[in-house]
């Protein structure tokens with residue numbers, strides 16, 4: 001069974017995505033649910049809202065960040081494997097867990113838009129890349145035994161570039 005995922009997305013900044021995810025996640029736990037929150041925005045504001053500076057320094061050391069969402073998808077980006085099946089979860093409340101955001105996630109955006117059209121050609125790696133965040137949430141939610149997952153992201157991570165968009169439409173029309 002897959003765990004329901006609620007994605008909060010708007011291309012515009014400053015419209016309340018991060019605040020909504022932050023407050024709703026607490027509200028869901030108050031309704032008795034176990035919740036996993038995943039900060040998929042490279043600005044990582046949601047993470048900064050949940051975690052204090054001392055802990056953030058531990059999670060974001062110089063070099064590699066194995067305990068963040070970026071670290072969890074790193075093997076896929078490097079081409080050495082797939083995403084981590086047991087990504088780190090930071091417990092931030094009694095029934096509330098966070099997949100820690102990371103500025104380094106910005107590296108993933110180009111890869112996402114490049115791989116999107118390749119899914120239409122049936123390329124396996126393209127499907128792995130495009131489904132990486134959803135799978136990461138499912139793995140994390142399973143580990144947290146969560147009943148709901150929320151993800152916050154800013155930019156249109158999955159939108160194809162203009163010329164790829166035309167290719168997509170042409171293929172769909174066939």
Ligand SMILES: Nc1ncnc2c1ncn2[C@@H]1O[C@H](COP(=O)(O)OP(=O)(O)O)[C@@H](O)[C@H]1O
Pocket residue numbers: 012013014015016017018019020045
């Ligand atoms: N419902 C609201 N009413 C008033 N101010 C809000 C509300 N939601 C968010 N804000 C404020 O608006 C600003 C941007 O919110 P934020 O959640 O960071 O937006 P986003 O994640 O879309 O960039 C913040 O200063 C936040 O405190």
Ligand SMILES: [Mg+2]
Pocket residue numbers: 017018019041043045046154
């Ligand atoms: Mg935000």
